[in-house]
Amino acid sequence: MSSEQGSVAGPPQDEYRILHEADLRDYLAAVPAVAARLGGAAEAWSIGEVGDGNLNLVFIVKGADGGVAVKQALPYVRLVGESWPLPLSRSHYEYLALTHQARLVPGLVPAVLHHNEGLALVVMELIEPHIIMRKGLIAGALYPRFVGDIATFMARTLFFSSDLALTAAKKKEGIAAFAGNHALCKITEDLIFTDPYRVAEQNRWTQPWLDATAAAFREDLDLHAAISRLKLIFLNAPEALIHGDLHTGSIMVTEDSTVVIDPEFAFYGPMGFDIGAVIANLLMAYLASAGHETSSGARRVFEVWLLETIENVWTEFSHEFLELWRTEGHGDAYPLTLFPGPAGAARLEVERQAYMARLFGDTVGFSAAKIIRRILGLAHNADFELIEDPRQRAICEARSLRLARAMMLEPSAFPTIGAVTMAARMVRDWLPDFAN
Numbered sequence: 001m002s003s004e005q006g007s008v009a010g011p012p013q014d015e016y017r018i019l020h021e022a023d024l025r026d027y028l029a030a031v032p033a034v035a036a037r038l039g040g041a042a043e044a045w046s047i048g049e050v051g052d053g054n055l056n057l058v059f060i061v062k063g064a065d066g067g068v069a070v071k072q073a074l075p076y077v078r079l080v081g082e083s084w085p086l087p088l089s090r091s092h093y094e095y096l097a098l099t100h101q102a103r104l105v106p107g108l109v110p111a112v113l114h115h116n117e118g119l120a121l122v123v124m125e126l127i128e129p130h131i132i133m134r135k136g137l138i139a140g141a142l143y144p145r146f147v148g149d150i151a152t153f154m155a156r157t158l159f160f161s162s163d164l165a166l167t168a169a170k171k172k173e174g175i176a177a178f179a180g181n182h183a184l185c186k187i188t189e190d191l192i193f194t195d196p197y198r199v200a201e202q203n204r205w206t207q208p209w210l211d212a213t214a215a216a217f218r219e220d221l222d223l224h225a226a227i228s229r230l231k232l233i234f235l236n237a238p239e240a241l242i243h244g245d246l247h248t249g250s251i252m253v254t255e256d257s258t259v260v261i262d263p264e265f266a267f268y269g270p271m272g273f274d275i276g277a278v279i280a281n282l283l284m285a286y287l288a289s290a291g292h293e294t295s296s297g298a299r300r301v302f303e304v305w306l307l308e309t310i311e312n313v314w315t316e317f318s319h320e321f322l323e324l325w326r327t328e329g330h331g332d333a334y335p336l337t338l339f340p341g342p343a344g345a346a347r348l349e350v351e352r353q354a355y356m357a358r359l360f361g362d363t364v365g366f367s368a369a370k371i372i373r374r375i376l377g378l379a380h381n382a383d384f385e386l387i388e389d390p391r392q393r394a395i396c397e398a399r400s401l402r403l404a405r406a407m408m409l410e411p412s413a414f415p416t417i418g419a420v421t422m423a424a425r426m427v428r429d430w431l432p433d434f435a436n
């Protein structure tokens, strides 16, 4: 990996400046690996800003032979402006996470072609003709490769950065390498684990229909205890190097390919946060689907596929993760010398199952937290936002909140992923009071 890093890392001493189009063209022309990939004369390259993200600048650059994506961090949150500063170092952590993932799951993340620490810039492989998965799901498209790919992505990136695979020394070096990304963690700590449950200026929800639910969530002390418990796990459990923002807007897809982008929130945190993010976003796609149907039942095949996909994300992930543990569990946790012979092996296997049950409990809780923040907090998602009739949107959102609240407050009612999809299916046709 060090040689790979050496070839893509640019001069770190560059002083930060925002690269505008002409500047960017000159800059890229001077990076041999990038110029070679683009091909032809630099003057002929097309440069366009994509700009659908919340935080950064992303340029798509195309030349005679190929394309690249250029991501530059801004010293503030793009969505909000200069009043909300955010450290440029997030680009460094995104680069570190991308190279870590590329080693473990090549092909499931964009290859990094160049990195300039001073400019907070990453040049990577252009992912095309993929689209953002969330857009595809809103349109009702099915992605048959997705389950296998995301299960592999999560199983390998999480397992190989955990104590099950690493020595304690390596693990602690990893934690240290990402510890400085705390400003991004703080965004999660505030926007997901705190603000939706209190009066916060940036909160919003579909008014007036969800006013009463939003107020109830701000007053429900059992819910406040449950979300605080999850927040403590997020603060307090450096289990593995997690992606940190693994929603369907961070996944690019075609029917036969899946690529995960945007790991700038990466740090050593709880694995269930990543798995829960995937499941939450699929659950929201499912419960938003009624708001996108042109006639009742028109998206049935899609919705059935989504529920199966949710189930398979967990079952395939846990299958792959356990298989890695059995075959490559050479880390300092669970020393094999403590589990000798057939009796030891059997006892360790029981322990593995218990570990997965605990991880599933975390996953259910984080999944619920992710749903609630998208409906009552600052950042909403297009699955709901694009439902034009606000009352219909509120109905879909109320169903999602009902499900999420139950998942957060009654984890014992959701011992399996089948219990989650069953509850989703039941809430799909539930009508909140305001709809009667």
Ligand code: ADP
Residues within 6 Å of the ligand: 050, 051, 052, 053, 054, 055, 056, 057, 058, 069, 071, 110, 124, 125, 126, 127, 128, 132, 249, 250, 261, 262, 264
């Ligand atoms: P942000 O951190 O600001 O959310 P993202 O990394 O999510 O930025 O990128 C914003 C958008 O840019 C994505 O939604 C996607 O459309 C596009 N994009 C990002 N990286 C690539 C890539 N490697 N290839 C193609 N498009 C990309």
Ligand code: MG
Residues within 6 Å of the ligand: 053, 054, 055, 245, 262, 264
């Ligand atoms: Mg981002």
